[in-house]
Amino acid sequence: MxxxxxxxxxxxxxxxxxxxxxxxxxxxxxxxxxxxxxxxxxxxxxxxxxxxxxxxxxxxxxxxxxxxxxxxxxxxxxxxxxxxxxxxxxxxxxxxxxxRYQNVVVTRSSDELTVQHPADLAAKTVIAFQGATKVLGADYTDAIRLNSQYSETVDQRAQVDMLFSDRVQAIVLDRNIFTFHQQNNTAPAAVTMHEVFGSTxxxxxxxxxxxxxxxxxxxxxxxxxxxxxxxxxxxxxxxxxxxxxxxxxx
The missing domain is CATH 3.40.190.10 (Periplasmic binding protein-like II)
Incomplete structure (x- = not known):
């Protein structure tokens, strides 16, 4: 027992x-x-x-x-x-x-910008998610190295707000994160998603x-x-x- x-x-x-x-x-x-x-x-x-x-x-x-x-x-x-x-x-x-994160470059459709390669961001005002240069590859890092109009932020809602308020030409972030904030934005605009990165x-x-x-x-x-x-x-x-x-x- x-x-x-x-x-x-x-x-x-x-x-x-x-x-x-x-x-x-x-x-x-x-x-x-x-x-x-x-x-x-x-x-x-x-x-x-x-x-x-x-x-x-x-x-x-x-x-x-x-x-x-x-x-x-x-x-x-x-x-x-x-x-x-x-x-x-x-x-x-x-x-x-x-x-699976799918980072993209998002621009306003009305600007008719061409972004087929990270190098196309070199002369544009860009705000990306914090740490983008660590995960998006050497081509991206080289493209924005000398871009004085480039910055990164932890506030991804602010990225979307800045794009729609015409304060930046392009933003870099995950497509699902962008869609979420786009739906909750008070003044959204038509956009173009440029798929220039692989998935993470x-x-x-x-x-x-x-x-x-x-x-x-x-x-x-x-x-x-x-x-x-x-x-x-x-x-x-x-x-x-x-x-x-x-x-x-x-």
């Missing part, structure tokens, strides 16, 4: 351990991906569902992007959202891509390879579910999150 009691207690402890909350490190306010005031948004709901299918509850910790990796490495988080260029570094284990894929990073593999299994389950398409339509009003996944083929 005593042995059976010990066995049952052990099973209970294991179950509790498996269902323990996981701390998820993500960036700060970035609608429609992250909305701090309601702890919601596309990225938040997606990660919450993946972690739920892993058998855990997600507890979100919102921090500046520059602090995400150090916090994860120091043990202050179980899962972290990181860009793919870190995937080759040692010490962490990375999931399959779970989110984000992965989930882990210290524990067992958690990483569990995340990949749960992510694949989500991607194959109609829930995934409904989530995209809810926040983006279109399906634009096609992702590469080595565990999935058409």
């Amino acid at each position: 005593a042995r059976w009691l010990v066995f049952c207690i052990s099973l209970l402890c294991c179950a509790q351990a498996l269902s323990a909350p996981l701390n998820v490190l993500v960036g700060q306010n970035k609608p429609p991906y992250i909305r701090l005031e309601a702890v919601s948004g596309y990225e938040i709901e997606l990660l919450r569902e993946v972690v739920r299918r892993m058998g855990h509850e997600a507890v979100f910790i919102f921090v500046p992007n520059a602090r995400i990796r150090p916090l994860l490495e120091s043990g202050n988080g179980d899962i972290a959202s990181l860009q793919p260029d870190l995937a080759d570094e040692t010490g962490l284990f990375f999931s399959q891509p779970y989110i 894929l984000y992965r989930a990073a882990f210290r524990d390879p067992v958690l990483q593999r569990a995340f990949d299994r749960a992510l694949l389950s989500v991607v194959l579910d109609t829930w995934y398409q409904q989530l995209q339509l809810k926040y983006f009003m279109q399906l634009n999150q096609q992702l590469p996944n080595k565990f999935y083929c058409e």
